[in-house]
Amino acid sequence: MWIQKEIRLKPRGRGFHLVTDEIVAQLPELRRIDIGLLHVFIKHTSASLTLNENADPTVRTDFESFFNRAVPEDPPYYKHMDEGSDDLPAHLKSSLLGCGLTLPINSGRLNVGIWQGIYLCEHRNHGGSRSLVLTLHGE
Numbered sequence: 001m002w003i004q005k006e007i008r009l010k011p012r013g014r015g016f017h018l019v020t021d022e023i024v025a026q027l028p029e030l031r032r033i034d035i036g037l038l039h040v041f042i043k044h045t046s047a048s049l050t051l052n053e054n055a056d057p058t059v060r061t062d063f064e065s066f067f068n069r070a071v072p073e074d075p076p077y078y079k080h081m082d083e084g085s086d087d088l089p090a091h092l093k094s095s096l097l098g099c100g101l102t103l104p105i106n107s108g109r110l111n112v113g114i115w116q117g118i119y120l121c122e123h124r125n126h127g128g129s130r131s132l133v134l135t136l137h138g139e
Contacts, residue, residue: 001036003029003136006043011129012122014086016050016060020118024110027134031108036138038110041100043131046090046124048097054117063121067093090123097121105138 007026009019023040024030030038042049053059071092073085080088101118104111120130 001033001136001138004133006131006133009120009130009132011127012120014064014122014125014127016063017120017122018054018060018117019120020054020110023118023132023134027136029136030105030110033105033108033136033138036105036136037102038105039100039102039135039137040118041133041135042120043133044099044127045094046087047127047130048094048099048121048123049101050097050119050121051101051103051112051116052119053115055115060119063119067096067121067123071096084125086123086125090127093121093123105136 005027007023009022027038040049052063068089071089073089078088080091103118122130
């Protein structure tokens with residue numbers, strides 16, 4: 001079985017946000033898959049996805065702090081500044097973290113570690129709602 005659908009995540013402020021439950025809630029077809037894969041793709045160049053710690057919120061805060069230091073705003077060598085000082089850093093962070101995840105499915109559930117969750121990595125101060133393409137394949 002193949003299913004593909006586009007969903008929208010509610011708008012969030014800049015930072016790293018757990019969205020696993022929001023994704024699963026919009027994909028009831030997942031429960032029908034005994035074994036398979038879910039690919040999650042974000043249709044934006046200023047936000048990204050990653051899989052990481054889902055229990056301690058300080059991990060998400062530390063991620064934001066690290067990436068803000070690694071990819072600063074307003075250095076004099078940036079040329080792409082059309083949409084504000086957070087724009088080019090958002091594109092760079094998105095390229096570093098990536099636009100997609102492929103996750104295993106077993107018995108109608110994501111087969112990820114107990115401490116793993118899907119993060120929406122919002123790199124803009126005001127990014128708005130974000131579109132994801134979910135491609136589900138399995139039997």
